Amino acid sequence: MAVNILTQTTCYHCGNDCDKDHYVLDGKDFCCAGCKGVYKVLSNSGLCNYYSYNEHPGATRTHVEKRFEYLDDPSIMADLVDFTDENITILTLYIPYIHCSSCIWLLEQLNRFNPAIYYSRIDFLKKQVSLRFNNREISLRQVVELLVDIGYEPLINLQDVIKKQQTGTGDNLVKKIAVAGFCFGNVMLLSFPEYLGLSEYEQTFRHFFGWLNVLFSLPVVFYCGREYFQSAYTNLRNKILNIDFPLALGIAVLFLRTLIEVLTHAGAGFADTLCGLVFFLLVGKFVQRKTYYHISFERDYRSFFPVAVQAVDNGIEKPLPLSALKVGQRIRIRSNEIIPADAILLNGEARIDFSFVTGESAPVTKVWGEVVYAGGRQIGEAIELEVIKPVSQSYLTQLWNNEAFSRSQDNRMQTFNQKVSKYFSIVLLVIALGSLVFWLPVDVYRAFSAFTAVLIVACPCALALSTPFTMSAALSVFDRNFFYLKNTAVVEQLARINTIVLDKTGTITIGGENGVSNNAQLSSYDEQLVYSICSNSAHPLSVQICDYLKGAEKLRVSNYREIAGKGITAWVDGHNVQVGSQSFLTGGVDIAKSTEVHLMINERYAGYFSFVNKYREGLEDIARLAADYKIYLLSGDQDRERKNLLPYFKGEGYMLFNQSPQQKLDFIKALQLAGKKVMMIGDGLNDSGALKQSDLGIAITDNVNNFSPGSDAILDGRSLRLLPAFLKFSKDSITIIHISFFISLCYNLIGLSYAVSGRLSPLIAAILMPLSTATIISFTSIATHLAAKKRKLS
């Protein structure tokens, strides 16, 4: 049985170490009451098979305090559900934790917890569960609470409510591919007799097959290939020659020539080449359109805010949808909740973490009557606020909707394909017209035959396919390394970057993790003394010590004195406690390299805490990129860490602190005006403008399902160290595209040598086109794979 293999100290439910608290039930160990609770719920329903599909499938439940009263509100309910009548409600929920087969198994057994849930189905890749339940017997809130009880908390936020379910992509590419494939197969079958040679006796079939081929070409040209004509037409009107122009020309010429040859009994036409061309082109388009369902690149502030807040009305608390929040309303914000609107503090002690909005890592203390801006996270006791601006007009929302922050995407870099296809189209037209003019005096029929043949063989099918196939192969390499790109064009942008701008808080430092190391021998009573004195100070180091000693009992503090820049002293429970710099305590000189906080209890030196700045792994590797890239630091934080960070950057001029979101944006803009291609890596809302302005914005996050600002790519924090490899690999991908472009040109030249003479047989076209396509596809996938291996990105 699986139970016996487990080591004693890991939690049976989530796999965490059970060192601090230890709970035992049925001979199984649990790390917290939450995990034990989930196990109990499951075992009561006889669903313990959950644990047999995977070891430790559960999410840790150490901190769960969620309130779902707001789900009883009819207006919120109406926005969340897909369909409801007086009996049945159909609902789709996004559950970020879905990660293994156990999850699928358990969530599809919801019926056994409560028979009123008729149906539950998981979409694993989208991390969604669709539910159908009887709303007379179980409410929406109860369903969500059941999910929370078994450890699968759905993520419900304002954006989900507003965006509604986006169903269907609107175009039916798959259908088009199916039709093109169907026609391609049939046309090939009907063209074979022609290629193998028909005897005199079988000549009647020739016309029959010819007409059938024309019939099959009709849907291919007018249904599957329609968008190529549309795109070529709109581009021509805008005076742009893109790759769709020669493609549309090729398709049109192929069809017309086939039609004329069949009508005049002059030949078999090129129906198979036509259908094959369109089929491969559509497949390329399909490959290019790879997307990540479970990651949203277009998140905005709405997905950052909760759906509802606790409003206080005459002392009665009740949940209120955020959209109904009015000026003058009193709201209560608990620990770890986000303040949704600009408000005045009425009650309680506010310690607010604005790191996500401003980049400032130290929490801000606010007192009674002060204005608290939206977007901060309260990290103290519950506070009461009075709203002074509606959600839609708060400082944060306005920042987001700022004109400067919303930028059209059209000044992005031109892709290689766009650049090449312009010249390609011109050269193609020159050769085609040249052969027409050359043959016209000799033989009119041959002249038109050569003219059309050139347009047919030079049709840049392989060229159009090389980019999508290389890029999608590259995308899956990035994807395996936790780097999620919005679309394939981003790979090319990545290759052209020459300037990297890094945010500090949360980007190169790890959010929430403090590198405190204890170099003092403290008894638990001493710890209480230190904790008590530090809890009085708002200095970031004191806050970190408090976090480190979390759980200690608070003692009575008197005669508290804080000497700015030096330390604090006080009488705690009758003992004289001093905390501060070495020079402050002992009168000596500060010799320490790292930040240290020394302790003195009753005039006795008791050791010190040292603070190492925790930077993400791989910052050194990024610093080494300085040879090829200009690297800047752009922080909203104060310059406390300037000294520690200096070794990683070229000089003081490359490090900017105290930057507002607008300043960050302007800095990026200035770099771009100086001709730089800028990549911005950031994590917070304060970076969102800079991320949008930059040529390539990368949002860094420790959990891709968490909120991150809108960006071109999302990078998992663990993979920041791979950034140099990513950059090199993107350059390799571009080289691969160049080589495959060269290969496809070679095929074109072979075809052209037949075509200009006006003697292109349908057979040669029918062989050349699929052959070049197959070469390109196999070359790009193999070469991308090898390049990934070379860069150690497996």
Add this chain to the structure above:
Amino acid sequence: MNIIYFLIGCSVLLALVFLGAFFWAQRNGQHDDLYTPSVRILLDDEPTDKDKK
């Protein structure tokens, strides 16, 4: 050799039936989720060993 006309008609009709079946599956949402069913088929319907409790 007139049978060829009939045979080709049959083959095209058959292919059209397959194409129609594909469209039907597409419209029915059978291709919406291509991953989960591959996991689901490996899960047992009924817990076989109750002693895991």
